[in-house]
Amino acid sequence: MENQWNEQYDVVVVGSGAGGLTAALTACLRGLSVIVIEKTALFGGSTSKSGGTIWIPNNLYLEEAGVKDTYEQAKSYLDATVGDRVPDVLKSAYLQKGPEMVKYLHENTAHFRWEYTPKYSDYYPESPGGLASGRAVEAQLFDLRNLGDDLKYLRTSGLPTKGMVLKSSEFHKVNMIMRTWIGKVKAMKVGMRLIRTLLSGYKPTTLGEAVVARLYTSLKEAGGEVWLNTPFKDLIYENNRVTGVIAERDGKELNIQAREGVVFASGGFSHSPDLREKYLPQPSNTEWTLSAEEQTGDIIAAGVELGGQLDLMDKMWGTPTSAPPGAPAFMPVAERATPGLIIVNSNGDRYINESVPYHEFVDQMYENNHEKSSTIPSWMIFDQRVKNRYLVFGIMPLQPLPKEWFETGYAKKAKTPEVLAEQINVSPEKLANTISRFNTFAANGQDEDFGRGNSAYDRYYGDPTLDNPNLAPLNKAPYYAIPIYPGDIGTKGGLVIDAAARVVRKDGRPITGLYATGNCTASVMGETYPGPGATIGASMVFGYAAAVDIAENMGKQDSQIPKVTMTV
Known part of the structure; x- marks a missing residue:
């Protein structure tokens, strides 16, 4: 292939989310030439649409904020939440390389700047090693003028904030x-x-947009390139190693050499109806996902072609979602913790602590979805008191819900629970009884059915003026109902990687020259979701790990990293 390369780089990164940009940035800072190829017309991937926090225990920003954390404590927490579903070597690598990555990029760039998010609890703070004070850090506000002409290519969050940041x-x-x-x-x-x-x-921008903008600006300043509208087509495999990629640009196929390695970082398969049908719990729908478009799992297939091992393909980073007319799907996080709001199944029964972490909520939706009591959709029920006091789907208190929501039948509104029940095909008596029972719990300050408000995570989004921040009566007409579906922010199954982010075969041996990170890999978080930003954090950490391994082993065939085999 020596005379057939159209372009030549040390490293080729596929995907421009946080994991891909971190891999590229780290490689650039290590003196390697790098190209990032992005399938779509915008950079940022699903990271741009995210909340922009990272969950990386024991990092320097936590230390600066006075949050006491240790490797041992964090390891206990991962052992308690992730368990042995993921090899110990991967969990250890995450906890060791995470703080290392944060420190390295903080010290070697002008834009990698984060801050502690106070009291944003771990998702299971009562588990061994969990922190009610939280381990989440978020990107600091970023002035988008720093992007210059590239601003128009930044994927935006699409949140209904009306200009507020x-x-x-x-x-x-x-x-x-x-x-x-x-x-x-x-x-x-x-x-x-x-x-x-x-x-x-x-x-100014914040959340996921700020994460991407900071990484992208740092990459450009370090000499890295990003090509948009350049979809990956295939790997080039020669002499028992990956040596490059075939990509399409301006209607032409290009052979791009990767002298030292290719890093897959292009997300999962949330937008592939076929793969969702094949692997994910059913029912499943691409309309329920919040991930960036064009995440169809094509690079996962390329890794399998070379013998790559797959795992966790039936798992996703679940979140309940709802899609108002004319708008993208919305992720109700704070709403579910709102006092005076409940979620019911087709029988009008509560079946869950509404405030649980969103990943667990979706798991419970599927586990409780039966022919005689469907949870898909579930119905979010609230009253006028909730609407007067709190934000609902980004709409400010006292501001009415859009007329279009009711005209299209998306949202329902009634003067009594019984009439509301008829509108959503639920037993009027059942819904009225469920609300009455919930109101008794609210009066007593204790959810006897599901323990809502017992966890520090529940209380984070609750109302601190109440004895139980997550419980209040639901009795002020009119009453509202909005449908909720089991959505996702991305799939979490894919190619199995080792501690250096190398893609491995079924026997645990690495595919030389091929690395991966993010949602195209089998997540280090296994079947659970330990804390806010565990998705982005893991993607960045193993993107960093890939670049470090490439830089430290230039010219070598196989660096000595322990073999990895996922437990199925």
Whole structure:
């Protein structure tokens, strides 16, 4: 192939989300030439659409904030949540390389800057090693003017914020604008930020957009390139190693040499109806996913062609979603913790603590979905008190829900629970009894059925003015209902990797020259979701690990990393 290469680089990265950009940035900082190829017209992948936190225990930003954490404590937590579904060597690599990655990029770039998100609890803080104070850090506000002309190519979140820019740490406080003084003060601060934006050239962004913008800007400053509209077609495999990729650009196929390695980082298969049908729990629908478009699993197939091992293909980063008319699917996180709001099945019964982590919520939706009591869709039920006090799907307190929601039949509204039940084909008596029982729990401050409000995670998005932040009566007409489906923010099954992010065969041996990270891999988090940002965190950590291994083993065939075989 020596005379047939159209382009030549040390490293080729496929995908421009946080994992791909981290791999490329690290490789550039190590002195390697890098190209990132991106299938779509925008860079950022699903990271841009995310909440922008990373869950990496024991990192320097936690230490600066005074959060006490250790490798041993974090390892206990992963052992308690992930268990032995993932090899110990991978969990250890994550916990060791994570803080290393954060420190390295902090010290070697001007834009890799994060901050602690106070009290954003681990998702299972009561488990051994869990922290109620949380381990989440989020990207600091970023001025988009730093992107220059490339700003128009940044994938945006699509959140209905009407120009307001809220950090993750600000949202749950602004949600309490009608309830607490800190909510009012924080809302005023956010409003002043909006005024500054409107009156000046300042262009702040936060959440996933800030993560991507910071990594992308750092990569460009380090000399890396990103090619958009350049879909991956196939791997080039010669002399028992991956030596490059075939990609399409401007209607032409290009052979791009990867002298030292190819890194897959292009997401999972959330937008592939065929793969969803084949692997994921049913029913399943691409309309329920929040992941970036064009994530169809094509690179997973390329890895399998070379003998790559697959695992966790039946798992996804689940989240309940709902799609208002004319809008993308919405992820109700804070809503489910809102006091005075419940979620019921087709019988009008509650079947879950509504406030549980979103991944667990979807697991429970499928486990409780039966012919005689369907949970797909489930119905989010709330009253006017909730609408007056809290945000609902990004709509501010006291602001009415859009007329289109009711005109299209998407949302329902009624003066009594019984009439509302008829509109959603639920037994009026059952729904009325469920609400009555819930109101008794609210009056007593204890959810006797599901323990809502017992966990620190439940309480994070709750109302701090109440004895139980997650319980309040549901008795102020009118009553509302919105359908909820088992969606996802990405699939979490794919190619099995080792501690250096090398793709491995079924016997645990690496495919020389091929690395992977993010949602195209079998997640280091196994079948669970330990904390906010475990998706992005893992993608970045193993993107970093891939680049470090490539840089430290240039010219060698196989560095000595322990073999990995996933437990099925």
